[in-house]
Amino acid sequence: xxxITQSPKYLFRKEGQNVTLSCEQNLxxxxxxxxxxxxxxxxxxxxxxxxxxxxxxxDIAEGYSVSxxxxxxxxxxxxxxxxxxxxxxxxxxxxxxxEETQYFGPGTRLLVL
Amino acid sequence: SQKIEQNSEALNIQEGKTAxxxxxxxxxxxxxxxxxxxxxxxxxxxxLLIRENEKEKRKERLKVTFDTTLKQSxxxxxxSQPADSATYLCALDHGSSNTxxxxxxxxxxxxxxx
Numbered sequence: 209x210x211x212i213t214q215s216p217k218y219l220f221r222k223e224g225q226n227v228t229l230s231c232e233q234n235l236x237x238x239x240x241x242x243x244x245x246x247x248x249x250x251x252x253x254x255x256x257x258x259x260x261x262x263x264x265x266x267d268i269a270e271g272y273s274v275s276x277x278x279x280x281x282x283x284x285x286x287x288x289x290x291x292x293x294x295x296x297x298x299x300x301x302x303x304x305x306x307e308e309t310q311y312f313g314p315g316t317r318l319l320v321l
Numbered sequence: 322s323q324k325i326e327q328n329s330e331a332l333n334i335q336e337g338k339t340a341x342x343x344x345x346x347x348x349x350x351x352x353x354x355x356x357x358x359x360x361x362x363x364x365x366x367x368x369l370l371i372r373e374n375e376k377e378k379r380k381e382r383l384k385v386t387f388d389t390t391l392k393q394s395x396x397x398x399x400x401s402q403p404a405d406s407a408t409y410l411c412a413l414d415h416g417s418s419n420t421x422x423x424x425x426x427x428x429x430x431x432x433x434x435x
Contacts, residue, residue, distance in 0.1 A: 256421075
């Protein structure tokens with residue numbers, strides 16, 4: 209089955225701790241995206257990558273970091289600098305065509321202990 | 322910057338009726354507009370895409386209209402069913418060349434009662 213997976217489903221972070229959210233896709237898509245969703249709000253773009261070894265900041269990149277060493281993988285690290293990390297995190301991927309839609313993973317809910 | 326407004330109040334309708342959801346934007350006209358469905362605790366799923374030069378697009382019981390003069394898109398679900406209950410998100414292209422970036426509205430929650 210082709211698709212996009214995220215793990216874990218739930219993640220707990222302690223104060224001062226960095227945590228990494230996994231995102232893997234086997235759709236052979238070049239572009240990948242990370243979004244944050246808070247209750248009652250739309251998705252906000254954290255980082256995106258259009259090609260391996262290259263990524264760009266989105267609208268709310270502060271306190272987050274990413275890497276894109278493989279086409280299939282785009283992990284997101286929530287650093288201790290992110291003071292309000294509790295949210296639902298969504299990863300998406302997209303093919304090359306200008307108008308192609310984004311395919312989303314099931315999401316990771318991050319909670320602070 | 323571009324802003325998207327969707328009705329933040331939940332829409333409650335009776336089974337069999339037509340649900341109409343609204344998406345308004347405030348700035349530049351997007352090249353295309355997309356609608357996604359999101360169930361609680363899950364990722365959004367793509368439903369329909371409509372381009373700036375299209376007035377209407379249909380898919381089974383779904384219909385989307387796009388009025389660039391009013392800066393508005395309407396999303397219709399005809400013969401609604403309880404299984405249609407979900408949050409529906411409107412998304413516009415970010416305006417940047419081929420980055421694929423989208424701007425999302427906050428979504429409207431639809432509740433279809435049997």
